[in-house]
Each structure stands twice: as structure tokens, then as C-alpha cells.
Amino acid sequence: xxxxxxxxxxxxxxxxxxxxxxxxxxxxxxxxxxxxxxxxxxxxxxxxxxxxxxxxxxxxxxxxxxxxxxxxxxxxxxxxxxxxxxxxxxxxxxxxxxxxxxxxxxxxxxxxxxxxxxxxxxxxxxxxxxxxxxxxxxxxxxxxxxxxxxxxxxxxxxxxxxxxxxxxxxxxxxxxxxxxxxxxxxxxxxxxxxxxxxxxxxxxxxxxxxxxxxxxxxxxxxxxxxxxxxxxxxxxxxxxxxxxxxxxxxxxxxxxxxxxxxxxxxxxxxxxxxxxxxxxxxxxxxxxxxxxxxxxxxxxxxxxxxxxxxxxxxxxxxxxxxxxxxxxxxxxxxxxxxxxxxxxxxxxxxxxxxxxxxxxxxxxxxxxxxxxxxxxxxxxxxxxxxxxxxxxxxxxxxxxxxxxxxxxxxxxxxxxxxxxxxxxxxxxxxxxxxxxxxxxxxxxxxxxxxxxxxxxxxxxxxxxxxxxxxxxxxxxxxxxxx
Numbered sequence: 001x002x003x004x005x006x007x008x009x010x011x012x013x014x015x016x017x018x019x020x021x022x023x024x025x026x027x028x029x030x031x032x033x034x035x036x037x038x039x040x041x042x043x044x045x046x047x048x049x050x051x052x053x054x055x056x057x058x059x060x061x062x063x064x065x066x067x068x069x070x071x072x073x074x075x076x077x078x079x080x081x082x083x084x085x086x087x088x089x090x091x092x093x094x095x096x097x098x099x100x101x102x103x104x105x106x107x108x109x110x111x112x113x114x115x116x117x118x119x120x121x122x123x124x125x126x127x128x129x130x131x132x133x134x135x136x137x138x139x140x141x142x143x144x145x146x147x148x149x150x151x152x153x154x155x156x157x158x159x160x161x162x163x164x165x166x167x168x169x170x171x172x173x174x175x176x177x178x179x180x181x182x183x184x185x186x187x188x189x190x191x192x193x194x195x196x197x198x199x200x201x202x203x204x205x206x207x208x209x210x211x212x213x214x215x216x217x218x219x220x221x222x223x224x225x226x227x228x229x230x231x232x233x234x235x236x237x238x239x240x241x242x243x244x245x246x247x248x249x250x251x252x253x254x255x256x257x258x259x260x261x262x263x264x265x266x267x268x269x270x271x272x273x274x275x276x277x278x279x280x281x282x283x284x285x286x287x288x289x290x291x292x293x294x295x296x297x298x299x300x301x302x303x304x305x306x307x308x309x310x311x312x313x314x315x316x317x318x319x320x321x322x323x324x325x326x327x328x329x330x331x332x333x334x335x336x337x338x339x340x341x342x343x344x345x346x347x348x349x350x351x352x353x354x355x356x357x358x359x360x361x362x363x364x365x366x367x368x369x370x371x372x373x374x375x376x377x378x379x380x381x382x383x384x385x386x387x388x389x390x391x392x393x394x395x396x397x398x399x400x401x402x403x404x405x406x407x408x409x410x411x412x413x414x415x416x417x418x419x420x421x422x423x424x425x426x427x428x429x430x431x432x433x434x435x436x437x438x439x440x441x442x443x444x445x446x447x448x449x450x451x452x453x454x455x456x457x458x459x460x461x462x463x464x465x466x467x468x469x470x471x472x473x474x475x476x477x478x479x480x481x482x
Contacts, residue, residue, distance in 0.1 A: 004056045004059060005059070005061045007052050007053060007055065007056045008053050008056050008057065008059045008061050008067040009053070009061055009065075009067070010049040010052050010053055011046045011047075011049040011050055011053055011075055011079070011115065012112060012115060012116070013049075014042070014045045014046045014049050015042065015046050015108060015111070015112045015115075016112065018038070018039075018041075018042030018045065018046075018108060019042075019105060019108050019109060019112070021038070022035060022038050022039065022042070022101075022104060022105060022108070023105055025038065026101045026102065026105075030099060030101055031101070032090075032093065032094060032100055032101060033090075035100075035101040035104050036086060036087075036089070036090040036104060038104075039086045039104040039107065039108060040083055040086050040087060040448070042108060043079050043080075043082050043083035043086065043108075043111075044083065046075075046079045047076060047079050047080065047083070050072050050075055050076055050079075053067055053072060054069070054072055057069060057071075057072060060121070063121075063122060063183070064120065064121065064122040064124060064125035065116070065119045065120065065121065065122075065125055066119060066120075066121045067119060068478075069476055069477050069478065070118075070249075070253070070318060070477045070478065071118050071119040073322055073473065073474070073477055074115075074118040074245065074246070074249045074322075075115050075118065075119075077245065077325065077326055077329055078111055078114050078115055078118070078242050078245065078246060079111060079115070080329075081111075081237075081238065081241045081242050081245075081329055081333060082107060082108070082110075082111035082238070082242065084237075084333045084337070084452055084456070085107060085234050085235075085237060085238045085242075085333075086104060086107055087446075087448045087449055087452045088233070088234040088237065088333075088336070088337050088340045088341075088449060088452070089103060089104075089107070089232075089234040089235075089340075090446060090448070090449070091340070091341065091344040091446055091449055092232060092233060092234055092340050092343060092344045094344070095344050095345060096144060100143070102139075103140065103143055106136035106137075106139050106140050106143075107136070107140065107238070109132060109136045110132070110133050110134075110136040110137060110140070110238070110242070111133075111242065112132060113128075113129045113130065113131070113132025113133030113134070113136075113246075114129065114133045114242050114243065114245075114246035115129070115246075116128065116129030116132060116133075117129035117130055117133065117246045117247065117249070117250040118246055118249040118250055118253075120184075120250055120253070121183065121184050121185075121253065122182055122183050122184060123172050123176075123182035123183075123184070123187065124182050126250050126254075127165075127168065127169060127172070129246075129250075130165065130168070130214075130247070131165065133242075133243060133246060134161055134165070134243070137157065137161075137235070137238075137239065137243065138154055138157060138158050138161075139154075140231070140232070140235045140238070141153050141154040141157055141227065141230070141231040141232075141235055141239075142154030142155075143232060143235070144232050149229065149230035149350075150230050150231065150232065152226075152230055153226060153227045153228075153229070153230025153231050154230070154231075156223055156226055156227055156230075157223065157227045160213065160223050161213070161214075163213075164209070164210045164213035164214060164220075165210065166210075167206045167207070167209045167210040167213075168206070168207055168210030168211070169210075170203075170206055171202070171203040171204065171205070171206025171207035171208075171209075171210065172187075172203065172207060173203070174199050174200070174202055174203030174206065175187050175199075175200055175203035175204065175207075177199060177203075178197055178199055178200050178203075179200075184253065184254045187254070188254070188255075204266070208266075208269065208270075211247060211251060212273060214243065214244070214247040215244055215247055215248060215303045215307075216244070216277070216299060216300045216303050217273045217274070217276075217277045217300075217303050217304065217307065218273060218276035218277040218279075218280045218281070218300065218304070219273075219276065219280075221277065221280065221281070221300045221303075224296045224297070224299065224300055225284070225288070225293040225296040225297055227239070227296075228240070228292050228293065228295070228296035228299075229290055229292045229293050229296065229352065232350075233292070233336055233339045233340040233343050233350065233352070234336070234340050236292060236295075236296075236336055237332060237333050237336030237337065237340070240295070240296075240299045240332050240336070241325075241328070241329045241332050241333060244299070244303065245325045245329065248306065248310065248321060248325075249321075251310070252310060252317060252318055252321060255310075255313060256313070256314065256318075267311060270307060270310070270311055271311060271402070271404075271405050273304075273307065274304045274305075274307035274308055274311065274405060274408075275304065275404075275405060275408045276304070277300050277301060277303050277304030277307065278301050278304035278305060278408055278409060278412035279304075279408065279412060280300065280301075281297050281298065281299070281300030281301030281302075281303075281304060281412075282297070282298075282301045282412050282415040282416045282419075283415070284297040284300070285297035285298055285301070285416070285419045286415070286418060286419050288419070289353065289354045290352050290353055290354065291339060291352045291353070291354060291356075291357065291423060292339065292350070292352040293352075294419055294423065295332070295335060295336070298378060298416065298419075298420075299332070301412060301416055302328060302378070304409075304412070305324070305390065305393055305409055305412075305413070306320075306321055306324050306325065306328075306393065308393055308394075308396070308397045308402060308405045308406060308409050309321050309324060309392070309393040309396040309397065311397070311400060311402055311405065312396040312397060312399065312400035312402065313400070315477070315478055316396050316399060316400070317396060317400075318477055318478075319392070319396075319474050319475060319477060320392045320393050320395070320396035321393075322474045322477060323388070323389055323392045323467075323470065323471070323474055324389040324390070324392060324393055326385070326389075326463065326470065326474075327377065327384075327385035327386050327388065327389035327460070327463055327464075328378070328386070328389065330377070330385055330456050330459040330460050330463070331374045331375075331377035331378045331384075331385065331386055331456075331460055332374075332378070333456055334370060334371075334373070334374040334453060334456040334457065334460065335371060335374040335375060335378070337370075337449070337452065337453055337456065338367050338370055338371040338374070338453070339351065339352060341367065341449060341453075342356065342367070354423070354426055355426075357371075357423065357426050357427050358426050358427070358429050358431055359427070359429055359430060359431025360426075360427040361427050361428050362430070362431055363431060368427045370453050370456075370457055371423075371427070372424050372427065373457060373460060373461075374456075374460065375420040375423055375424060376420065376424075377460045377464070378416075378420060379413070379416055379417045379420040379421075380413050380416075380417075381417075382464070383461070383464045383465055384460055384461070384463075384464040385459070385460045385461075385462075385463035385464045385467075386460075386464070387464055388463065388464060388467055390409070390413060393409065394406055394409060394410070397409065
């Protein structure tokens with residue numbers, strides 16, 4: 001491998017070295033504090049390597065992997081989300097005892113897999129990255145074995161994710177039988193040259209089923225509330241952000257190689273899935289009384305919102321999706337960050353019931369204010385990052401002529417405002433005697449967790465009030481399969 005290729009792959013090399021070093025450290029001496037600190041330092045090193053890789057980008061390292069501005073942007077937000085998850089998990093796992101050191105290994109490996117997906121230009125590397133990202137999630141979801149919810153959620157995710165991966169793999173095999181290649185460009189050409197082939201159409205349908213599950217798009221969304229509720233709060237934050245963002249980023253790169261005329265045959269299916277996700281996600285959220293389940297249903301709706309931008313294809317879609325996910329990552333990590341800190345207490349209970357948040361503004365005003373801001377951003381209220389994210393998606397849809405899809409987006413966003421405001425209303429209510437919010441004492445929160453919430457709060461406000469610097473970075477992104 002040449003020096004330039006080493007520089008291009010330096011974020012992954014740093015991550016791989018960190019995994020081995022932390023694993024050896026655990027073998028020598030177990031220390032939760034040391035493992036958590038080493039993981040945060042590893043993510044910081046991986047982020048620091050991104051400018052090094054940018055110095056030689058764009059570069060095709062192998063026939064399977066390309067390092068370009070698009071990939072580096074997604075690597076930055078994926079590794080940033082991984083660092084945030086590690087910081088939140090430290091306090092959460094510390095009070096639960098046991099041996100939590102291996103959790104950080106799973107987190108690092110999963111982020112490396114997600115990073116491999118966004119750099120893929122070949123189905124082989126895409127699928128390997130997907131499995132490297134997904135398999136650690138099985139353990140992370142069930143890591144807290146003291147309750148039934150985590151084990152049940154992990155088992156559900158194991159079975160359903162395995163089925164989705166099988167659909168993806170078998171669908172790609174069918175396309176390969178006609179195209180003779182798994183390269184994104186070659187597979188895209190097969191959809192043109194064999195557009196009337198039942199084998200290719202069946203393969204595409206199976207691939208879309210697998211992707212629909214990974215993105216929680218309707219009608220493949222029913223697993224999401226159960227798994228999100230049962231998983232530990234920091235793991236739920238990771239699943240809602242990194243696992244979805246990586247899949248969609250890789251999907252955008254693949255469809256950048258498909259001609260608009262070819263994509264027209266798939267647009268109807270994507271449009272129906274996007275509309276169904278926006279409507280079903282918001283309607284399901286209205287019926288929930290558990291905050292994690294509400295945010296899970298919300299993530300289904302957000303997958304539908306971003307699918308509208310995805311339908312625009314090209315650089316317009318890449319820019320809209322990149323900004324939307326940057327805003328969504330910050331708000332979702334902040335919201336689950338508050339849930340994580342409230343759950344990091346001696347009673348070892350997930351504080352995710354709606355009643356746990358009654359009167360939170362009176363008992364813990366700072367945490368309540370942070371959660372309220374994150375919810376308003378997810379709702380798309382002006383002066384928050386989420387508002388400009390939805391405007392960006394709306395404009396992408398209008399430019400692509402997606403009139404009825406953007407109409408559904410506007411309607412669904414108005415419905416979604418209801419359940420976000422319902423949580424805020426509960427937090428502002430006067431607490432009653434015996435409420436969990438009054439009884440549970442918040443343990444000492446680490447300076448890192450406080451700094452993280454402060455940084456996420458500033459990010460949500462900055463992207464909503466002065467987004468120009470981020471927009472300039474995003475506008476420099478150009479999709480390519482080479």
C-alpha cells in the first residue's frame with residue numbers, strides 16, 4: 001500500500017489499532033474508567049485523521065473503497081456520534097456495575113463498520129461494513145442483562161436484522177447473476193440493460209426490503225419501538241443516528257450511478273415508502289406514553305422525511321441529506337443524552353416513562369431546557385437546526401418536482417409537533433407528590449457528559465441561526481462512485 005493510500009485510510013487504521021490496544025489493555029487489567037477514556041481518545045484520533053485523509057482525497061484506495069469529500073463528511077459525523085455515545089455510556093454503565101469494558105470495543109468496531117459502508121463503491125465492501133456495524137449491536141442492545149427488556153430487544157433485532165441481511169445478500173446475488181459484477185457502476189448498468197428481467201427486478205425488490213428494514217421505513221418499521229425501548233439509552237441513541245445514516249449514505253452513493261430514467265421505475269416504491277413512514281411514524285408516536293418509544297416512532301417519520309430528499313438524487317440530494325442528518329444527529333444525541341443521564345442513577349431503572357418527566361423543569365431545569373430544545377429541533381421549529389434541515393429537504397423535493405411527497409412532508413411535520421409539545425408540556429407541569437421526577441436523585445454527572453450536552457446544545461442553535469459555515473462544507477460534497 002502506498003503512502004497516499006495509508007494517509008487516505010488513516011481514520012480506519014487508527015480505529016483498528018485502538019481496538020487492539022483497548023482489547024489488550026482489558027486483558028491486562030480491567031478498568032472501566034481507562035477503557036472509556038481510551039475509547040474517547042480513539043475517536044478523537046480518528047477524527048484528527050480525517051484532515052490527513054482529506055489531503056489526498058479523492059482517492060480510490062482499492063476497487064472496493066473510495067475516499068472522497070462525501071465519505072469524509074460522513075466519517076466525521078459517524079465518529080463524532082460514536083464519541084458522544086461513549087461519553088454518555090460511561091456514566092450509564094458505571095452505576096450498573098458488572099464488567100462494562102467490552103462495551104466500548106463493540107462500539108468502536110460498529111463505528112468502523114459504519115465508516116466502511118459510506119466509503120464503499122462495491123457491494124462486497126458495503127455488505128461487510130454493514131455486518132461489522134450490525135453484529136456488535138446485538139451485544140450492545142442486550143449488554144444490560146439484568147432485565148428482560150434488553151434480552152428481548154436484542155433477540156428481536158438479531159432475528160429481524162439477520163432476515164434483512166439475507167434479503168440484501170440474496171437480492172445482490174440475483175443482480176450479480178445477470179450483471180456479472182458487484183461493483184456499484186456495474187450493478188447500476190444491469191438495471192438499465194436488464195430492466196425487463198424478472199431476475200433483476202426480484203433482486204432489486206429484495207435489496208430494497210433489506211434497506212427498508214435498516215432505515216425503519218414502512219412497512220418494515222414495526223420492530224423499531226420495541227428494540228429502541230429495550231436497548232440501553234446510549235445504544236438507542238447510537239442506533240437512531242449512526243446505523244441509519246450509514247445505510248442511507250451508502251444507498252445515495254449507489255443510486256448516484258443510476259440514470260434518472262432508470263430510477264423512475266423505482267421512484268414510486270420509494271415515494272410510497274416515504275409517505276407511509278411519515279404518516280405511520282407520526283400516528284404511532286401520538287399513541288405512545290414512553291419517551292423512548294415516542295422517539296423511536298419519530299425516527300420512523302424522520303426516515304420518511306429524508307427519503308423525500310433522497311428521491312431527488314444527485315448532489316442536491318447529497319447536500320440535503322447531509323445537512324438533515326447533521327441536524328438530526330445533534331438533536332437525537334442530545335435528547336437521548338438527557339434520558340441517559342436521568343437513567344444513570346442508583347435504582348438501575350430506565351427513566352423513559354412519560355411520568356418520569358413530569359415537573360422536570362421544576363426539579364432539573366437545565367436538563368429539561370436541553371431536552372426541550374432537542375425536541376423542538378426534531379419538530380422543525382425555527383431558529384433550530386431541525387428547521388433548516390426540513391427546509392433543505394423541502395427545497396430538494398420541490399426542485400425535483402416531488403409535489404405530493406413534499407405535501408405529505410409538511411402535513412406529517414405539523415402532526416409531529418403535537419407529541420413533541422406533549423413531552424414539553426409534561427415537563428412544565430407542576431410535579432405531584434410521589435412523581436418519579438421528584439424522587440430520583442441525579443448522581444454526579446461527569447464533566448465530559450456536561451460538556452457534551454453543552455456542545456450539542458450549541459450545535460443545534462448554531463446550525464439553526466448561523467448555518468453558513470456548515471453549508472459551505474456541505475456544498476463542497478460531490479457524489480461519485482469512483
